[in-house]
Amino acid sequence: xxxxxISVLSEQFTKIKELELMPEKGLKEEEKDGVCREKDHRxxxxxxxxxxxxxxxxxxxxxxxxxxxxxxxxxxKHILTLQTVHFTSEAVELQDMSLLSIQxxxxxxVVVQQPGPGLxxxxxxxxxxxxxxxxxxxxxxxxxxxxxxxxxxxxLEENVMVASEDSKLAVSLAETAGLxxxxxxxxxxxxxxxxxxxxxxxxxxxxxxERSDEIxxxxxxxxxxxxxxxxxxxxADAEKARSTKNQRKTKGAKQTFHCDVCMFxxxxxxxxxxxxxxxxxxxxxxxxxxxxxFRTVTLLRNHVNTHTGTRPYKCNDCNMxxxxxxxxxxxxxxxxxxxxxxxxxxxxxxxxxxxKLKRHVRSHTGERPFQCCQCSYASRDTYKLKRHMRTHSGxxxxxxxxxxxxxxxxxxxPAVFHERYALIQHQKTHKNEKRFxxxxxxxACKQERHMTAHxxxxxxEKPFTCLSxxxxxxxxxxxxxxxxxxxxxxxxxxxxxxxKCGKGFSRWINLHRHxxxxxxxxxxxxxxxxxRRTRKRKQTILKEATKxxxxxxxxxxxxxxGDEAAAEEASTTKGEQFPGEMFPVACRETxxxxxxxxxxxxxxxxxxxxxDK
DNA sequence: TATCAGGACGCCCTCTGCTGGTGCGCC
DNA sequence: AGGCGCACCAGCAGAGGGCGTCCTGATA
Numbered sequence: 001x002x003x004x005x006i007s008v009l010s011e012q013f014t015k016i017k018e019l020e021l022m023p024e025k026g027l028k029e030e031e032k033d034g035v036c037r038e039k040d041h042r043x044x045x046x047x048x049x050x051x052x053x054x055x056x057x058x059x060x061x062x063x064x065x066x067x068x069x070x071x072x073x074x075x076x077k078h079i080l081t082l083q084t085v086h087f088t089s090e091a092v093e094l095q096d097m098s099l100l101s102i103q104x105x106x107x108x109x110v111v112v113q114q115p116g117p118g119l120x121x122x123x124x125x126x127x128x129x130x131x132x133x134x135x136x137x138x139x140x141x142x143x144x145x146x147x148x149x150x151x152x153x154x155x156l157e158e159n160v161m162v163a164s165e166d167s168k169l170a171v172s173l174a175e176t177a178g179l180x181x182x183x184x185x186x187x188x189x190x191x192x193x194x195x196x197x198x199x200x201x202x203x204x205x206x207x208x209x210e211r212s213d214e215i216x217x218x219x220x221x222x223x224x225x226x227x228x229x230x231x232x233x234x235x236a237d238a239e240k241a242r243s244t245k246n247q248r249k250t251k252g253a254k255q256t257f258h259c260d261v262c263m264f265x266x267x268x269x270x271x272x273x274x275x276x277x278x279x280x281x282x283x284x285x286x287x288x289x290x291x292x293x294f295r296t297v298t299l300l301r302n303h304v305n306t307h308t309g310t311r312p313y314k315c316n317d318c319n320m321x322x323x324x325x326x327x328x329x330x331x332x333x334x335x336x337x338x339x340x341x342x343x344x345x346x347x348x349x350x351x352x353x354x355x356k357l358k359r360h361v362r363s364h365t366g367e368r369p370f371q372c373c374q375c376s377y378a379s380r381d382t383y384k385l386k387r388h389m390r391t392h393s394g395x396x397x398x399x400x401x402x403x404x405x406x407x408x409x410x411x412x413x414p415a416v417f418h419e420r421y422a423l424i425q426h427q428k429t430h431k432n433e434k435r436f437x438x439x440x441x442x443x444a445c446k447q448e449r450h451m452t453a454h455x456x457x458x459x460x461e462k463p464f465t466c467l468s469x470x471x472x473x474x475x476x477x478x479x480x481x482x483x484x485x486x487x488x489x490x491x492x493x494x495x496x497x498x499x500k501c502g503k504g505f506s507r508w509i510n511l512h513r514h515x516x517x518x519x520x521x522x523x524x525x526x527x528x529x530x531x532r533r534t535r536k537r538k539q540t541i542l543k544e545a546t547k548x549x550x551x552x553x554x555x556x557x558x559x560x561x562g563d564e565a566a567a568e569e570a571s572t573t574k575g576e577q578f579p580g581e582m583f584p585v586a587c588r589e590t591x592x593x594x595x596x597x598x599x600x601x602x603x604x605x606x607x608x609x610x611x612d613k
Numbered sequence: 614t615a616t617c618a619g620g621a622c623g624c625c626c627t628c629t630g631c632t633g634g635t636g637c638g639c640c
Numbered sequence: 641a642g643g644c645g646c647a648c649c650a651g652c653a654g655a656g657g658g659c660g661t662c663c664t665g666a667t668a
Contacts, residue, residue: 264664266665267665268665268666271664275664298617299663302661322659322660323660323661324617324618324661325617325618326618326620327660327661329619330658330659335658351656352658353621353658355620355621356656356657359655359656377653379653381655383624383625383626384654384655386624386625387652388652390652614668615668616666616668617665617666618664618667619663619665619666620663620664620665621661621664622660622663623659624659624660624661625657626657626659627655627656628654628657629654630652630653630654630655631652631653632651632652633649633651634650634651635647635648636646636647637646637648638645638646638647639643639645639646640643640644640645
């Protein structure tokens with residue numbers, strides 16, 4: 001193949017600094033957000049740059065350009081990074097040059113159009129001159145970008161004859177890269193190889209082909225001085241943010257702008273520009289009430305509304321009001337319409353918000369992405385991890401005991417603190433208030449559920465009935481403990497065993513009491529064993545329970561078969577065989593539950609298994 | 614360019630279940 | 641005195657509801 005001859009012309013030259021492209025299938029090196037980038041494929045050493053070295057004089061890298069080529073509508077994106085350089089020489093030869101025009105916006109964004117096949121120029125003013133032309137190559141040997149699997153770029157040191165291996169370009173480069181030479185006369189665009197700083201960059205595109213006839217370039221506004229100076233962190237972010245990878249598709253098609261900092265893409269320049277501001281710390285809008293700053297006027301306005309209490313969006317169904325319309329819509333769904341558009345595919349759960357469904361799904365998958373850094377605990381959402389972290393006091397110390405210049409106000413009273421821990425402790429004094437007071441006695445407690453349970457000591461209500469033995473309890477946890485102990489064959493009780501005499505105790509405190517007199521240290525073991533009286537009693541209960549289970553199961557089975565009357569009769573009459581007046585009620589409820597589950601496909605065998613447990 | 618509508622994320626809360634400790638009274 | 645059941649309580653964790661805030665697509 002013949003080497004590419006480069007004709008370079010302008011004072012300002014746009015150099016292809018780096019090429020990143022999405023290759024054909026199977027060549028992907030990295031794929032993110034639909035963009036696959038080919039990285040760092042260097043040229044072979046024998047590349048010979050036959051170029052217009054004289055045209056390159058004192059070139060200076062000035063602007064960085066990134067180019068995305070869109071060979072097809074939606075699929076692959078070819079990304080180039082260009083840099084503009086300046087040339088003192090105005091010796092320009094335009095023959096064999098392809099032309100690209102660049103519309104520079106605010107010195108940052110550049111969109112490339114293609115009036116001609118290959119030359120690229122900057123459209124900085126109303127009048128274009130050769131000095132503004134940036135060269136992108138051309139020559140006789142042309143290659144289709146679509147067929148380039150590996151692109152390699154070399155910079156040619158200006159005014160230096162091709163001598164180094166690095167500057168031996170094009171042909172072998174192309175060969176190595178798998179370029180396929182196009183026949184002369186085939187319609188094509190070509191960005192030409194360019195020579196500067198011992199690197200020659202080139203990229204070739206096809207023209208007359210919808211796959212390549214539109215290109216978008218973005219030029220950063222960085223300059224040599226900025227590059228030499230160490231920018232501040234914010235500046236660095238901003239500069240990085242300005243470096244984008246853009247894409248322009250076929251005529252009339254949408255452009256896509258890619259953020260180089262995050263995975264954001266947008267087809268709108270305005271949205272893109274607005275997004276880029278999120279990568280800077282620029283917050284020009286100041287709240288005159290608290291001096292807090294905001295990125296946008298809208299955010300400031302919403303914030304000021306929190307000061308003034310202005311909540312323009314009022315709920316028609318209740319007295320709630322909100323700052324934004326979205327809040328009102330969401331509130332309406334939660335409180336009034338109960339519309340839950342996000343439905344779980346694995347259960348009946350539905351939620352108002354997508355994030356809630358996402359969180360819920362983790363209960364199915366078991367995913368626990370939030371790992372505690374101090375123990376093996378992992379949670380399914382951030383809040384639980386945060387709540388868990390309170391159990392690690394060292395974290396606790398750093399977060400809670402640092403001095404806070406800002407006043408930390410108690411949410412329940414006017415008290416103010418400067419230490420978060422003090423605030424929390426103070427607020428606990430409010431929370432620890434025993435707000436629930438019994439109207440029958442002097443008992444008071446902090447939790448309503450405890451008061452509910454306490455009230456039952458006055459009313460005698462025992463709403464929790466054992467389905468197996470009909471024993472009633474005031475608290476569900478007591479019923480559960482009872483059921484495990486006497487009706488669950490798989491239940492293995494914890495036994496606290498005296499290490500001296502071997503006697504077992506069901507509770508540690510009893511062992512402790514015993515050990516004080518026995519002279520042994522208390523030991524905890526899982527050995528079995530109960531008092532004789534207890535064992536005998538348990539055996540009796542189990543015997544009765546087994547009988548009751550069989551009868552009840554019969555009723556359930558009949559219920560499962562659709563014979564509600566028989567089920568009712570079985571559940572009630574058989575239940576009367578056992579002491580306690582609540583069994584029939586409980587059994588009826590159970591029968592109803594069973595029927596509901598039968599409707600969902602639970603088999604009789606499953607029910608019997610449930611009963612056994 | 615400003616604004617609206619809606620999504621995404623995070624925070625905080627409640628409800629609930631479970632476990633374990635403690636104290637008391639009865640057998 | 642030992643054994644046991646019950647009542648009460650604290651603490652942790654699972655699940656989900658509700659809302660504040662920020663961001664973005666669409667549009668006037």
